[in-house]
Amino acid sequence: MKKTDYYVQRNNKNIETVERLLNEDLPPFCYDYFVAIESQTSALTRLNYAHDLKIFFYYMQERVYRGRKTVREISLSDLEVVTNTDIEYYLGFLTHYKYAGRDHFCNERAKARKLSSVRAMFKHFFNKGLISVDNSAKVPTPKLHEKPIIRLEQNEVFDIIGTAESGDGLTPHQRAYHEKNKVRDTAILMLFLGTGIRISELVGLNDDDLNFDNNSFIVTRKGGSKSILYFDKDVAGALMRYIDQKEERKKQDLEDGGALFLSAQNRRLTVRAVENLVKKYARIVSPLKKISPHKLRSTYGTQLYKATGDIYIVADILGHKDVNTTRKHYAAISDDNRRAVVGKVKLTRPDDER
Secondary structure, three states, X not given: OOOOHHHHHHHHHHHHHHHHHHHHOOOOOHHHHHHHHHHHOOHHHHHHHHHHHHHHHHHHHHHHOOOOOOHHHOOHHHHHOOOHHHHHHHHHHHOEEEEOOEEEEOOHHHHHHHHHHHHHHHHHHXXXXXXXXXXXXXXXXXXXXXXXXXXXXXXXXXXXXXHHHXXXXXXXXHXXXXXXXXXXXXXXXXXXXXXXXXXXXXHOOEHHHEEOOOOEEEEEOHHHOEEEEEOOHHHHHHHHHHHHHHHOOOOOOXXXXXXXXXXXXXXEOOHHHHHHHHHHHHHHHOOOOOOOHHHHHHHHHHHHHHHHOOHHHHHHHHOOOOHHHHHHHHOOOOHHHHHHOOOOOOOOOOHHHO
């Protein structure tokens, strides 16, 4: 298989899911909206919009029309009578709601994203003259509070890699699988912590993306662009040990030819599997922190910024299109900075000047 197959398949799956949502869970007029935004958005972005709008129209059906209309019966003219108060109630509804028999919860950031999706749809139809009023524009975005940036400290970085290598602290059930997977798991953790790549970038890697002649690899970024990143000798060693071990496994059952990181079933590891892998080791070394693959990325970004002081190189390596995103996360004054400035402002003369 070609190394682009994973991303093509993922993109096609997202497109198919959007089509299903448009045909089953959204009003018919939404189809024109999604056609209009196709050239400016990725399939993943449109999928997120579709899921957000699905919940909005479910709310309309249940709370505004009280079941008198199905979602598929809602028309463009119905959007004109949606008031800003309706949308404010919708934001309150999002705090805790039931959908498809399950409880769902939204924090302020999830509410802001869902409101943004609703606003974009209303704005599109208003700008095209298909509705005469857009009351969604009157609803303020929920206030977003700054979240503390959670990351591993240097000793915890050493500990999580050591735990993956040794298996210390794992339950008997987890240890039963550890011997087979420890080389792979160590390589995954070291690649996260040594390069700062995203989880979607990691699971999409193929064997031939790696070049050990100069310790580099090709990563497919958001939107499909490709970048060449580099890793140090420690990461190279971990990757080579894993590849050597993988070569000894039978290849006839491979369903994703060329995938770098494989499951026990010889299939490409999924995002969920990698998330669970990281949480398993992180709970042992840092039980009070909720460490995810993204937190490992934050750990790398923080250490790189501390080492270089160059926010632009950090943004480039992490694949941030806007350096302000990087500055917000990694250039904030930290506890270390606060301690470092203690004593810099003098309040008394030196002893030899008194």
